[in-house]
Amino acid sequence: MDVIVIGGGIAGVATAYQLRAAGHRVCVIERHATVAQGATYGHSGAVLPTPLDIWFGPTFMPHRLGAKNGVIRKSGFNRAARGFVRRLAALQDPAAFSLQYSRLRPLIEASREAMGEIEARHTFDFEQASDLLYLVRGAAEWQLAGTALELLRQYDMPHQVLGAAQCAALEPSIPTTPEFAGGVQLSGERTANCPLFAKLLKQALDLQGGVTFQFGREVTALRFDNHHAAVELAPPLDAAPRSREVDVMRADAVVVAAGAGSLPLLERVGLPLPLHPLRLHTLVAPIAHEECAPHRAIVDAVKRITITRMNHRLRIAGAAVLQSASQTSKPLDPALSEEALALLGQATHDWIPGAAKISAALAWEGVKLLSPDGLPVVGNALHPRLFVNLGHGPAGWGLACGSAGLIAALISGTPSGLPPDTLAALRPERFRG
Ligand SMILES: Cc1cc2nc3c(=O)[nH]c(=O)nc-3n(C[C@H](O)[C@H](O)[C@H](O)COP(=O)(O)OP(=O)(O)OC[C@H]3O[C@@H](n4cnc5c(N)ncnc54)[C@H](O)[C@@H]3O)c2cc1C
Incomplete structure (x- = not known):
């Protein structure tokens, strides 16, 4: 045809x-x-979604974390945007999250297989790197991540649940003070360069x-x-x-x-x-001090901020801005843009202080569609x-x-x-x- x-x-x-x-x-x-x-063009590198970073579920936009949930909300939502947020919020229920993930799971595995076949046939080098470390800040967030951990077990996804000290031992660029709850290592998952x-x-x-x-x-x-x-x-x-x-x-x-x-x-x-456009941001920053730079991708599992190393650069992506769909086609208010980039800079400073030269970073923003289910x-x-x-x-x-x-x-x-x-x-x- x-x-x-x-x-x-x-x-x-x-x-x-x-x-x-x-x-x-x-x-x-x-x-x-x-x-x-x-x-x-603006991807952050993670190839396939895991229960810990998919953009729905108990750890995505939890109300109880307010502004600290990693999504910047622009006030003045219209009805469609409010409806979108309400439908996504219904998936914070652990049972609804697990059911929806179970429907997606076969597509994830089919995608893994499809990529494997392409790579076997063409031996492409697209900056693939194994191992992701998901980090969780406080006890409340750790509790919210419980259903995702249960899904990792249920689907036999090789993973290791780590305390804060174990995270720091695995990735010495991560400081143990201030305290954080811990992390999950998924050595079978990977990052790569999408474009x-x-x-x-x-x-x-x-x-x-x-x-x-x-x-x-x-x-x-x-x-x-x-x-x-x-x-x-x-x-x-x-x-x-x-x-x-x-x-x-x-x-x-x-x-x-x-x-x-x-x-x-x-x-x-x-x-x-009823898909909603989300504006997402990236910073591509030169590595400031090699001894402070991570050797595997790091994901702030609640803020959905991913930090990926690509040669001598760090690619920091996330900081979604949620606004009415009609506003997404217009330039973003500079104050919101600044807030979004500051969120990325802060996450980098919190998890890998001294690693990135944020002042020399190149910023980019793009729009990505998210469905309400x-x-x-x-x-x-x-x-x-x-x-x-x-x-x-x-x-x-x-x-x-x-x-x-x-x-x-x-x-x-x-x-x-x-x-x-x-x-x-x-x-x-x-x-x-
Ligand atoms: C900052 C950021 C970070 C991200 N991080 C990750 C990540 O870590 N992992 C991950 O898996 N995903 C990530 N994503 C999402 C991922 O990038 C997208 O899921 C994916 O790239 C979407 O691809 P697409 O082809 O559907 O859309 P696009 O890449 O947007 O492609 C659509 C194309 O259609 C063209 N087009 C549109 N309308 C028309 C028309 N009328 N006529 C002709 N051409 C048209 C556009 O010019 C565009 O090139 C991220 C996205 C952003 C913005």
């Missing part, structure tokens, strides 16, 4: 890869000049053939009839004024994998999705020729590879290997009525 994939982030590139592997011809349409320029991975995947597709990339083109509308799917494209920015008419490109199927840009396209064809939106929707792959959350770039496999299976009419309750939980139409 001929398939159009909208979006050249990790979700779009991974989808193109899996579709090609299944024998389809693919055209990826991306409005930027190359791949990995959206949320994919580099997306670029390597694109290069492999270029060499292989069968996938074309149309850069600098923006899809403005989707069209479907019984025989074809089509996308309308805005004229290229450099087009002569008299030729500035709409181009239409036809295919047998369209996959919308355009990150935050997916929402208006889908809404216009009758699929409004914490799960990505993957599958067929509305029309037999429309497919969706988005909303993997701020801890799921690796998920894009498994989701891409699911899309390829659906388009090819082959079994995906995922259980029915996972497929139902990922369906784009699950939010309707």
Whole structure:
């Protein structure tokens, strides 16, 4: 089949890869000049989500921690934003969290397998590093992490629960004063460079053939009839004024994998999705003192701040700003931006003092979609020729590879290997009525 994939982030590139592997011809349409320029550019490194860093559950935005929960809330929420927060808060209930995680779990494992196959075939070097250390500050947070620890045990995920002194022994850059509750080491999990991975995947597709990339083109509308799917494209920015008419490109199927840009396209064809854009921040700082720098990635498990070492730099990411969706497309108020970057700087100072030269750090912010039930939106929707792959959350770039496999299976009419309750939980139409 001929398939159009909208979006050249990790979700779009991974989808193109899996579709090609299944024998389809693919055209990826991306409005930027190359791949990995959206949320994919700003990732913090963690490849797959674990019960300790997924963006829902008892440790995500707990009310009792107030402003210390790592998410900056902008006042003046509209109804949609309030509804989104309420639905996510329902997943703080341990039983609801465990059930939702159990539905996601098969996709995590399928993604691990899909990445393994890609790496075995191409021997890519994308700055992979094993071992993550999740750190927890106080007794109250440690108690909230109990359900996540239970899930690690239940799913036999190799891990070690450590006291504060053991954390410091493992990673001497972490000070034991002031006191903190402890941590969890997951040596089987890893970090890597997401945009580099997306670029390597694109290069492999270029060499292989069968996938074309149309850069600098923006899809403005989707069209479907019984025989074809089509996308309308805005004229290229450099087009002569008299030729500035709409181009239409036809295919047998369209996959919308355009990150935050997916929402208006889908809404216009009758699929409004209640996903919420979260603004996230990164600081890339040079290492100040090598003897103070960590040798493995560190995650503040409650604030959801990840500190990853990449050669001679530290990448510090998190500091979500929650505001009404309409405000996310406007520049962030400088005071909020400062607050977010200060949160990242403070976390670095608390956990690995002296390691990073924050004053010389480069700041970046990007928007990431989060769904109110914490799960990505993957599958067929509305029309037999429309497919969706988005909303993997701020801890799921690796998920894009498994989701891409699911899309390829659906388009090819082959079994995906995922259980029915996972497929139902990922369906784009699950939010309707
Ligand atoms: C600061 C930050 C830190 C993060 N840290 C992590 C982490 O540690 N681990 C993790 O797993 N995840 C992390 N994430 C999330 C992760 O980066 C995303 O889940 C992932 O990159 C999303 O990929 P995507 O392809 O869906 O979206 P994007 O990367 O946003 O790609 C969408 C693409 O579609 C294009 N597009 C949009 N609309 C159109 C249109 N109409 N026509 C043509 N093209 C269009 C955009 O230009 C963009 O390139 C982080 C995100 C941020 C912002």
